[in-house]
Every structure is written in C-alpha cells, then in structure tokens.
Amino acid sequence: MSKNEAQAREELIDLAADFYDQFAGGEIPEMELPTRTKSNIVFDEDSNVWVYGDRTSKRSANSVSGARKLLKAVYTIEFLSDQLEEGRSSTLRELYYLSESWDNEEAQFNSQDESNQLVEDLEIVSGVTREDFHMRPEESGATLMGPLELREQTRRGEREIHCQEDVGEGGYQIPNNPDMIDFLDHDIDFVLAVETGGMRDRLVENGFDEEYNCLVVHLKGQPARATRRITKRLHDELDLPVVVFTDGDPWSYRIYGSVAYGSIKSAHLSEYLATPEADFVGIQPKDIVEYDLPSDPLGDSDINALESELEDPRFQTDYWEEQIELQLDIGKKSEQQALASRGLDFVTDTYLPERLSDMGVL
Amino acid sequence: MSKNEAQAREELIDLAADFYDQFAGGEIPEMELPTRTKSNIVFDEDSNVWVYGDRTSKRSANSVSGARKLLKAVYTIEFLSDQLEEGRSSTLRELYYLSESWDNEEAQFNSQDESNQLVEDLEIVSGVTREDFHMRPEESGATLMGPLELREQTRRGEREIHCQEDVGEGGYQIPNNPDMIDFLDHDIDFVLAVETGGMRDRLVENGFDEEYNCLVVHLKGQPARATRRITKRLHDELDLPVVVFTDGDPWSYRIYGSVAYGSIKSAHLSEYLATPEADFVGIQPKDIVEYDLPSDPLGDSDINALESELEDPRFQTDYWEEQIELQLDIGKKSEQQALASRGLDFVTDTYLPERLSDMGVL
Numbered sequence: 001m002s003k004n005e006a007q008a009r010e011e012l013i014d015l016a017a018d019f020y021d022q023f024a025g026g027e028i029p030e031m032e033l034p035t036r037t038k039s040n041i042v043f044d045e046d047s048n049v050w051v052y053g054d055r056t057s058k059r060s061a062n063s064v065s066g067a068r069k070l071l072k073a074v075y076t077i078e079f080l081s082d083q084l085e086e087g088r089s090s091t092l093r094e095l096y097y098l099s100e101s102w103d104n105e106e107a108q109f110n111s112q113d114e115s116n117q118l119v120e121d122l123e124i125v126s127g128v129t130r131e132d133f134h135m136r137p138e139e140s141g142a143t144l145m146g147p148l149e150l151r152e153q154t155r156r157g158e159r160e161i162h163c164q165e166d167v168g169e170g171g172y173q174i175p176n177n178p179d180m181i182d183f184l185d186h187d188i189d190f191v192l193a194v195e196t197g198g199m200r201d202r203l204v205e206n207g208f209d210e211e212y213n214c215l216v217v218h219l220k221g222q223p224a225r226a227t228r229r230i231t232k233r234l235h236d237e238l239d240l241p242v243v244v245f246t247d248g249d250p251w252s253y254r255i256y257g258s259v260a261y262g263s264i265k266s267a268h269l270s271e272y273l274a275t276p277e278a279d280f281v282g283i284q285p286k287d288i289v290e291y292d293l294p295s296d297p298l299g300d301s302d303i304n305a306l307e308s309e310l311e312d313p314r315f316q317t318d319y320w321e322e323q324i325e326l327q328l329d330i331g332k333k334s335e336q337q338a339l340a341s342r343g344l345d346f347v348t349d350t351y352l353p354e355r356l357s358d359m360g361v362l
Numbered sequence: 363m364s365k366n367e368a369q370a371r372e373e374l375i376d377l378a379a380d381f382y383d384q385f386a387g388g389e390i391p392e393m394e395l396p397t398r399t400k401s402n403i404v405f406d407e408d409s410n411v412w413v414y415g416d417r418t419s420k421r422s423a424n425s426v427s428g429a430r431k432l433l434k435a436v437y438t439i440e441f442l443s444d445q446l447e448e449g450r451s452s453t454l455r456e457l458y459y460l461s462e463s464w465d466n467e468e469a470q471f472n473s474q475d476e477s478n479q480l481v482e483d484l485e486i487v488s489g490v491t492r493e494d495f496h497m498r499p500e501e502s503g504a505t506l507m508g509p510l511e512l513r514e515q516t517r518r519g520e521r522e523i524h525c526q527e528d529v530g531e532g533g534y535q536i537p538n539n540p541d542m543i544d545f546l547d548h549d550i551d552f553v554l555a556v557e558t559g560g561m562r563d564r565l566v567e568n569g570f571d572e573e574y575n576c577l578v579v580h581l582k583g584q585p586a587r588a589t590r591r592i593t594k595r596l597h598d599e600l601d602l603p604v605v606v607f608t609d610g611d612p613w614s615y616r617i618y619g620s621v622a623y624g625s626i627k628s629a630h631l632s633e634y635l636a637t638p639e640a641d642f643v644g645i646q647p648k649d650i651v652e653y654d655l656p657s658d659p660l661g662d663s664d665i666n667a668l669e670s671e672l673e674d675p676r677f678q679t680d681y682w683e684e685q686i687e688l689q690l691d692i693g694k695k696s697e698q699q700a701l702a703s704r705g706l707d708f709v710t711d712t713y714l715p716e717r718l719s720d721m722g723v724l
Contacts, residue, residue, distance in 0.1 A: 088567065088706065089563075089567060090564075090702070090706055091560040091563065091564070093560055093697070093699045094560065094564070094699050094702040094706060095702075097697075097699055097700050097701075097702040098702045098703065098705070098706065100656055100703035101703055101704060101705060136560070136563055137559075138558065138559050138560045139559050140532060140563075141532075143535055152530040154531045155569075156569075156572075159527075159529065159530055161528070161529075161530060164518065165521075166521070166528060167523075167535070168514040168516055168521055168523060168534070168535060168537050168543075169514070169516045169517070169537040169538070169542075170502060170503075170534075170535025170537045170538075172530070172532075172535075173505055173529070173530060173532025173533055173534075173535050174532060175530050175531040176531070176532075176563065180531075181530075196500065197499075197500050197501050197502050198453040198455055198456065198498070198500045201451075201453065201498055201502075201538065202452075202453075202456070205450065205451060205517065207517075207518075210518075294459055335455070335459075337453065337455045337456050337459055338459050339459075340452070340455075340456040340457075340459040340460045341459040341460065341462035341463055342463065343460070343463060344450065344452055344456060344460065
C-alpha cells in the first residue's frame, strides 16, 4: 500500500472504531454529516469554491432504519479496507452488486442510489476521496495532448509517456485516478481545456499545442472527476495558467463553472477538484457580435438557464453579468465550431491568439 | 497524398465530371442514389449485413430545389478535394459552418442535417467512406488494451505503440480514422469487445488481457464508427475471433447487432464496418437464470424492443429466438456488472472462461 492508501484505510477504520467506542461507552452509535441539500451549500468567497454550510444531520442507530444504515456503513468500510489492503479497486456499481454476497442480508443495498450515497457520506466524514478508496467511476476521463512528460503508476509497473511523442492522434488517455501520475518534465506555457471533440481535433490537427506550447485537455462535455482533478494538479503543481474554451451557451458556462468553482453535487470535493484560477476564453456573447458568428436563437430553456446563472454566486462578477445580459439582449448562442465560418484556421490563427493576448496568457 | 486519398479525390472529381458531361451533352444533370428509407434496406443473407435494396431516387436539376442540391454537392466536392490535396481534415459540423464562407449564397447549407446528408450521399455514390474524405466524427472512438503492437501514421510522424507496454491504464486511444494504423505484431488469441467502462476496467485490473492473450476493445455503449472499423480490421487482417460482451437487455443486443451486422443508418458502410463473424458472449438471458444474477424487471419499452428484435432478420436464428423468448418469459434483465454479486473475480475466473470454452474460443 502507498502512503495515500494506508492513510485512507486508517481513516476508514477510525470511523468504525468510533462506532465501537460509542457502543463500549453505552452510547447509541451515530455518524454526523453536513446536510447535503441545496440549501446547505454555500459559495466560499475566500477559496472561490462551493462548500457545505454549517447544518448537519445525524445517522443514528436509534431507529431500525438508522441502525441498518450504520450496519451497511460498517460492511462497506470492511470491504473498502480489504480492497485497499489487497491493492484492488472496484466501481460503485460493483459495490452495489457485491453487497448481495455479504453474509448479513440486512447489510445489502436496496438500490444503487443507496450505495452511491453511502460512499459519498464516507468521503465526507473521512475526508478521503473516492479515488483514494479505490472506487472507480463508470466513465473514464478524457485525453491530453501537449508537451508534457509524465510517469503513470499502473498495476503493470511504471509507464513513462510523453503526451505528444509517445501517443497517437487520439492523445493520452487520463486514467481513472490521476493521482497515480507524476509530472516529470514539461514545456507547457498554459493549459487549454476544450469542450468538444471536434474542436479538440481541430487544435491538434493545426498543431496549436506545438506552436503555443499548450496542453490541450479534452473536457468531453461536462468533465469527469478525473479530468477536473488533473486540470487542478496541472495548475497547482506546475503553476500553469488554465483557460477553458467552450460553446457560447449557458450549459457551456456551467462546464466552465464546474472546472473553476466545483459543482453542487460534489461540494465536499471542491478543494480537490476545482481550479478557481481557471479563466474563460469563450465563445463569449461578445464574440458572437464582434466576429459575427453563425448562431442559433436562444430557446426558453436557454433563457431560463441564463437567468438562473445571474442568480448564481459563481457568475456574480461584472464580467459575467455583462456577458449574460448581452446574450439575453441579442438572443443568440454560438458553438465553438461556428468559428469555421471564417475558415478552418481562423480559430488557431486569429481567434485564440487574440483572445489569449487580451487575457494576458500569451 | 496517400493512395487512398488520391483515389478518394479522383472518385469525387469523377462525380463532378459526370455533371459536366451531362451539361455538355445537353442533358439536365442528375445524380442517382439508392433510396435511403427503412423500406429500402434489406438484410443480405450471403454477407450477413444490411445493404440498400434496388429502389433508387434521383437528385435532378430539373427543379430549383434540385438544382440547388447539385450546386451544394459541387461546392462540397471542391472543398473535399482541396482538403485531400492539402492533407487536412474537418468535422461534419465544420463543413456546415464553413459553407457560410462560400461565395455563392445558394450553395450554403441551411441546416446541419442537410450537409450531413449530402456527405452520406457522396459516400454512397462515390463508394468512398467519409474517413477517406478526411471528414472526422464529432466523437472519437474508444480504447484498446492487449498484446498488440501497432504503428499509427499521425501528422507528426509515425508512432509505434504497444497497447499494453506503452500505454497507461486507460489504454490506447483509437484515432478517428483507424485506417491510419498498421498492425505490426501481436500475441492476441481473440478480441473481446466490452460495452461498459466499468467492465472494461475490471478486465484490465484483473489482467484478463494478459492471462488470456486477449485484446480488450471498449465499445463505450453504442460503438463509434472508428471502434467498429478497427474491430473489423482486427478480424479480417489478423484472422482473429471477435466476441462481444454486453449487458443482458435488448438495447445491448442491438450494440452486438451493430458490431456484427451493421446498422440501418449506415447500411452503405456495412461491408466496411460490420463483422458478421462476431459472436455474442453475454449476458445471455440463460445466464440470468443459470448464474442467478441480480436483475431488474423488464419495462414496457424493453418488452417492445425484444418483440421487435424477434422480427429483425439480424436476430432470426434459433439461438436468438430461444434467448429472447426466454427473456420475455422470465421478465428480467441484468447488467454485466451484476456478475460482481459473486465476487469481483467471478467474471474473469469463472464466467468468461466457461462461456468462451462453450463457444470454442478458449
């Protein structure tokens, strides 16, 4: 076991030990958690990420259903602890099915929601992330392409990979747990996180990563945890600027928001996953006007989403208020690939160099 | 330009030359295509794939809208021909936007459906695939892991990659056009195409690819063209058995069907994409019973889908009729990962070895 794994295991066993001590002391065992409802999520102005508020809830064995919850927690702790000791891993879905093999039927999960929530509870109480429990997501992270040499610790030994020279055009596939990666060497000036596959391929085809010493991270729509985690590590450990390039619509601004500020669903992980210093490149509503981009009219759901972003603390800056109000005003949205209306090289020869200079990245 | 590219370009220019000759001969130019409706798709019993039937439709310049269609075709042919000459590529979406820069407004596309359909028309009439036109899909293929050494021709030069030794745990990312790959060397006994990411990761973690000399292809749900194409090439060029491992529900049987027999949407490409020799591993309805797997009840849409599969020529074999009728009878479906109810190693120690022996693959 690595240090991380040993520590994760210890945190889990401490939880079980707490229940034991409560029993031994004649108390009814319980576990205290921040209340995980929307009303108990606050935007932390200092760290610029979403975190849980002060309200807490208790899982107590003072009812049959509460006792069953703690029983399931203890079985899950034992499973995770064994898994870490054996150097194995599993998915959330496997955990749910695996509970059918447990000897105590009362400990088996009734639904996958139940097991998913328990793992999130354990993350919050132990302060250990799911990745350090060796729980894998169902869907993997995306790809990297750029002047980065890394070492990945795989179960088949170490692999040293240069993310331009040792990979095909598809790039380097981010593993489920990007904390298994060490950054060895790099020539990166900035990290460019890109929403769509079509634009990612355009940048790679045009050699943008080579010309500008940029690491292209494909977000693949709403980014997986692994993608957000490696983006944060690139920023924090290599001291690199991170910029996010998406379509110009409210759903894409949320993609930027989840890279930069975290999401409500994983507020307990904001400090592990979010990169508040990440900047937004575009497509800005201003760009739709200035570059006269092909656009589609905003639909009702777009308008509602923009209006709710105006109420969202993540977007309460002069910049975003101006852009969102402009967008509501012009009633249009544009895709990244709409830049192709000026030719296939416009994005790499003109748009990105102009925007990145304006932003002080180039 | 490679031979493929030069040939693709020639086929396109021949099309334009046909229009020219028709004009020169005093005829109204037209283009003849197989009718692309569901009623004109037939299952070819010899090659075991879907192909177009005998009915044809004409795009003729004898109406304004028909003439506009041919004008758009000519502009697109010119664009594709230039693209091939310059060794560049683009996405379908970029083509749509790019048409806004064309000097003739009548040639510009009104919607992306229109440009997508035109590219499909050109594929059919020219007999050249979209990949050989250098049109990239929006979404990329999946990953490979196993004892395969390949050479990928990238625009940055050749890359030689071993799909176990030179990749991280995420595996080798299939490029958009897998025909840029040469197979150099391998130790593969069979190709195992897997539906879900969770199961793909389980097989890799358990070292199934190493123990059984198997190449694990992640299908990622309904597989992309690139994934189906490389699967077919592995079968045809390396003479390898291909088996498909999915969830046990009607939607997953369709995933198997699209790997093995092609899909209605891309019937003109069946011979390029489909692997009729691919066999289905499971989850079989029989497995749900025999291994007593955790299951969910069939919903109405599942039942309808199963019933329509009974009418689908792709599934009119004794094997599939028996399995589908059994499933309707037991009223249950199970996921791949439900095998975890017998422990995390059950799938690699017991289920797959048993099934693959039964099928004569091991």
